[in-house]
Structure formats: structure tokens, C-alpha cells
Amino acid sequence: MTWRIEVFIQLKEGVLDTQGKAVEHSLVSLGHTGLKRVKVGKYIQLWVDAPSADQARAEAEKMCADLLVNEIIEGYTLEVEAE
Amino acid sequence: MTWRIEVFIQLKEGVLDTQGKAVEHSLVSLGHTGLKRVKVGKYIQLWVDAPSADQARAEAEKMCADLLVNEIIEGYTLEVEAE
Numbered sequence: 001m002t003w004r005i006e007v008f009i010q011l012k013e014g015v016l017d018t019q020g021k022a023v024e025h026s027l028v029s030l031g032h033t034g035l036k037r038v039k040v041g042k043y044i045q046l047w048v049d050a051p052s053a054d055q056a057r058a059e060a061e062k063m064c065a066d067l068l069v070n071e072i073i074e075g076y077t078l079e080v081e082a083e
Numbered sequence: 084m085t086w087r088i089e090v091f092i093q094l095k096e097g098v099l100d101t102q103g104k105a106v107e108h109s110l111v112s113l114g115h116t117g118l119k120r121v122k123v124g125k126y127i128q129l130w131v132d133a134p135s136a137d138q139a140r141a142e143a144e145k146m147c148a149d150l151l152v153n154e155i156i157e158g159y160t161l162e163v164e165a166e
């Protein structure tokens with residue numbers, strides 16, 4: 001069975017988000033004065049063959065640890081759904 | 084009132100996702116042989132002052148059109164919640 005896993009990666013609190021700050025300044029200078037803050041992260045979708053949702057989640061967590069996420073500065077959440 | 088808006092940006096279907104393909108090949112070569120496909124996109128969070136959720140959404144849609152999204156090759160979805 002194939003599962004679609006959404007991975008939301010963002011910088012941990014306290015890590016300077018230079019890309020977010022740059023986007024924030026650009027948007028405010030374009031007139032979006034109600035904007036208070038911007039954070040920029042990654043949105044990765046994985047399609048994985050696995051016998052169960054739990055196994056798909058475990059496999060995705062291993063992919064995050066192996067390659068996708070730098071756990072020193074980034075945190076992530078996962079959502080698994082049947083494809 | 085402050086609203087947190089999550090913006091999920093991804094390449095439209097049919098646009099070559101070179102970053103996704105590179106990640107896919109790396110993960111498969113690391114032994115994740117159950118992986119079928121990867122798509123890489125952006126996850127942007129915006130904190131916006133607005134009188135209502137509808138106005139916060141409208142403001143975020145304008146930010147997407149002004150700067151955040153290249154609507155020729157990218158699509159996006161928004162989720163608005165009270166902060």
C-alpha cells in the first residue's frame with residue numbers, strides 16, 4: 001500500500017531565520033504593513049510503500065534523520081495519509 | 084488581532100521537480116527502497132494583524148501574488164488560524 005507523508009520542516013526557535021527576515025522586509029516594503037513576522041521552511045511530500053501507516057511513519061522518520069532534516073537547527077512534523 | 088497563516092507552496096503537476104528527484108535518488112541509494120516519489124516545496128508561516136480571518140486570508144493571498152509564489156510554475160494552499 002502506498003502512503004503519502006507530508007513533512008513540515010522549520011528552524012527551531014532561537015535559530016536566526018535570515019530568509020524569513022528578508023521576505024518579511026520585502027513584504028513590508030511592498031505595503032503589507034499588517035505583517036508581524038515570517039518564517040520560511042520546507043514542505044516535503046513522500047510517497048512510500050509500506051504495510052501500515054505506522055511503518056510508513058517510521059520509515060519517513062528515518063528519512064528525516066538520514067537526510068531531510070538537520071536536527072541541530074531544524075524541527076519537523078509529519079502527517080501520514082493513505083494515498 | 085493576530086492570525087497565523089500557513090502557506091504550502093509546491094510546483095504544479097508537469098513542472099520538473101529537480102530538487103525532489105535529487106532527494107529521491109539520495110534516499111533510495113541510502114536504502115529507502117520503499118520510496119516511490121518525492122516532491123519538495125516551501126512551507127511559509129506568516130503572522131498578520133487583521134480584523135477578521137477572511138481579511139487575513141485576503142492579505143496573505145495578496146502576499147503570495149506579490150512575492151511568495153511564482154504562479155506560472157507553482158501552486159499554493161493557505162490555512163488561517165487565530166494566534
